[in-house]
Amino acid sequence: MAIKDRKERDKLDRRKLIIESATRLFLEQGYEKTSIRNIADDIEYSPATIYLYFKEKDEIFFIIHEQGFALLNQEFANIGDIKDPFERLQELGKTYLNFGLRNPDYYDLMFIMRAPLSEIACHDKWEAGDAALNHLYNTVDECLSQKVIHIGDKLMISMAIWSFVHGLVSLYVRERFKAVANSADDATKKMVFESLQYFLNSLRA
Amino acid sequence: MAIKDRKERDKLDRRKLIIESATRLFLEQGYEKTSIRNIADDIEYSPATIYLYFKEKDEIFFIIHEQGFALLNQEFANIGDIKDPFERLQELGKTYLNFGLRNPDYYDLMFIMRAPLSEIACHDKWEAGDAALNHLYNTVDECLSQKVIHIGDKLMISMAIWSFVHGLVSLYVRERFKAVANSADDATKKMVFESLQYFLNSLRA
DNA sequence: CAAACATACTAAACAGTGTTCACAAAATAC
DNA sequence: GTATTTTGTGAACACTGTTTAGTATGTTTG
Numbered sequence: 001m002a003i004k005d006r007k008e009r010d011k012l013d014r015r016k017l018i019i020e021s022a023t024r025l026f027l028e029q030g031y032e033k034t035s036i037r038n039i040a041d042d043i044e045y046s047p048a049t050i051y052l053y054f055k056e057k058d059e060i061f062f063i064i065h066e067q068g069f070a071l072l073n074q075e076f077a078n079i080g081d082i083k084d085p086f087e088r089l090q091e092l093g094k095t096y097l098n099f100g101l102r103n104p105d106y107y108d109l110m111f112i113m114r115a116p117l118s119e120i121a122c123h124d125k126w127e128a129g130d131a132a133l134n135h136l137y138n139t140v141d142e143c144l145s146q147k148v149i150h151i152g153d154k155l156m157i158s159m160a161i162w163s164f165v166h167g168l169v170s171l172y173v174r175e176r177f178k179a180v181a182n183s184a185d186d187a188t189k190k191m192v193f194e195s196l197q198y199f200l201n202s203l204r205a
Numbered sequence: 206m207a208i209k210d211r212k213e214r215d216k217l218d219r220r221k222l223i224i225e226s227a228t229r230l231f232l233e234q235g236y237e238k239t240s241i242r243n244i245a246d247d248i249e250y251s252p253a254t255i256y257l258y259f260k261e262k263d264e265i266f267f268i269i270h271e272q273g274f275a276l277l278n279q280e281f282a283n284i285g286d287i288k289d290p291f292e293r294l295q296e297l298g299k300t301y302l303n304f305g306l307r308n309p310d311y312y313d314l315m316f317i318m319r320a321p322l323s324e325i326a327c328h329d330k331w332e333a334g335d336a337a338l339n340h341l342y343n344t345v346d347e348c349l350s351q352k353v354i355h356i357g358d359k360l361m362i363s364m365a366i367w368s369f370v371h372g373l374v375s376l377y378v379r380e381r382f383k384a385v386a387n388s389a390d391d392a393t394k395k396m397v398f399e400s401l402q403y404f405l406n407s408l409r410a
Numbered sequence: 411c412a413a414a415c416a417t418a419c420t421a422a423a424c425a426g427t428g429t430t431c432a433c434a435a436a437a438t439a440c
Numbered sequence: 441g442t443a444t445t446t447t448g449t450g451a452a453c454a455c456t457g458t459t460t461a462g463t464a465t466g467t468t469t470g
Contacts, residue, residue: 011418035456046420048459057457112317112379126384133385152403153396155386159373160400164365167372174317179331180338181360191358195365198357202407216447240427251449253430262428 015053017043022060023067027105031061031115061109062119068106069128072099076135085142086149086204092136093165093196100169101189112170136162149203157203164199168192220258222248227265228272232310236266236320266314267324273311274333277304281340290347291354291409297341298370298401305374306394317375341367354408362408369404373397 021042025034036057040047054060075095082088100107109116110129120126137158143149149157169192171177177188226247230239241262245252259265280300287293305312314321315334325331342363348354354362374397376382382393 014418036458037456047457048420048422049418051458052418111381112375114379117380120384125387126381129381129385150403150407153399156396156399156403159382159386159396160369160404163372163376163400164369164404165372166376167368167370168364170317170375171368171371174319175322176316176331176334177364179325180334181364182330191361191364194358194361195368198355198361199365199369199404202355241429242427252428253450254448256429257447 018050018053019060019063023064026061026064030105031109031113058115058119062116065109065116066128068103068110069132071103071106072110072132075099076132079135085139085146089139089143089161090200092139093161093200094193096165097169097192097196101172101192104173107169107173111166112174133158133162147205150205165196168195223255223258224265224268228269231266231269235310236314236318263320263324267321270314270321271333273308273315274337276308276311277315277337280304281337284340290344290351294344294348294366295405297344298366298405299398301370302374302397302401305370306377306397309378312374312378316371317379338363338367352410355410370401373400
């Protein structure tokens with residue numbers, strides 16, 4: 001059965017090839033401009049071939065969406081070492097903002113776009129999102145136990161903090177800050193981080 | 206020159222006809238499914254005709270985007286009467302959330318989508334957004350003067366508050382809450398408003 | 411070895427999209 | 441009544457995601 005094994009490996013290789021090409025094109029040109037024909041051209045196969053490996057375009061972008069979460073969780077990983085929960089909360093926030101501002105396309109797919117939504121729904125649990133948000137949830141929990149932030153429901157507070165940082169990043173990546181405060185980009189970025197600091201300090205009990 | 210006047214009126218009427226059709230279709234079926242051919246069918250003209258009245262699809266959706274802001278500002282209007290700035294701030298937040306949750310498609314166009322962005326840019330000031338955000342800015346200013354919220358830069362605090370409510374609405378309309386907290390929709394909505402309350406109470410000096 | 415089968419691939423088509431352009435028809439001006 | 445301007449359109453261009461029928465290749469079986 002060695003032949004069958006090799007064949008399966010080959011099949012996975014071609015799947016990987018498609019994903020790698022799609023990821024590269026996506027990060028270079030964005031979602032809209034990364035068409036099936038585009039990917040097909042890049043890997044020198046016919047467009048129809050891609051449908052032998054993926055049910056639809058969004059299935060590919062769901063995988064890229066998960067790669068994004070792998071990246072984010074990687075950046076979150078070391079933060080677990082920080083003992084003080086409030087300090088950890090601050091670091092989580094900063095890391096989240098940095099991730100969003102540095103990887104706007106990944107961020108888009110992960111938290112803004114409708115693209116991978118049908119795929120997310122059919123897995124009935126958004127595992128990627130869940131994993132990332134657990135870091136926040138646990139930290140909030142500790143903050144509450146140690147009474148360093150105002151009392152309230154764990155989930156509700158996590159939701160609030162997530163919404164806050166998401167709001168900052170998504171208004172930034174969708175250029176709504178640019179349109180209203182016509183200050184330089186660096187100044188806006190700086191204010192984004194100041195907002196986080198102001199917000200978290202306010203939460204302090 | 207009465208004829209010329211009538212002609213101009215007619216022209217505006219047909220422009221209005223297109224916008225009304227586009228708005229209706231947009232609110233019924235969303236942005237993606239509202240195509241030029243769709244609108245053309247609806248108003249019983251050829252698709253090419255639409256391009257006599259609008260440079261591109263996004264110009265139409267920029268106008269719908271502005272209609273959305275007209276609606277939002279209308280809901281903001283009465284809030285100016287509230288004397289206490291903090292109470293006013295709370296009401297602004299609640300109204301913003303309600304607007305977003307009740308008009309997800311308008312909200313999308315106004316604060317999330319890339320569609321009207323080129324149009325926004327070419328007006329070099331995002332007047333619609335500016336007007337709406339001024340309500341917030343002025344209220345924050347008053348809150349600071351009366352020392353009812355923690356001290357900080359006016360613009361930065363406005364940015365923080367806007368980001369917060371935007372984060373709540375946009376995670377909601379893009380179904381990221383649904384994917385992570387698999388509670389009922391009503392429960393999620395309730396928590397959205399609780400988050401606002403928690404956040405604003407935290408800001409209190 | 412040849413016939414039967416399975417796998418991998420693709421050209422071509424379908425049904426859409428935004429947009430442009432050459433041309434026709436209608437309304438106005440002279 | 442002819443000339444000119446305004447108004448509208450069919451057809452095409454260059455795309456999009458996706459499906460299908462058919463081919464070419466490799467593997468298995470009689």
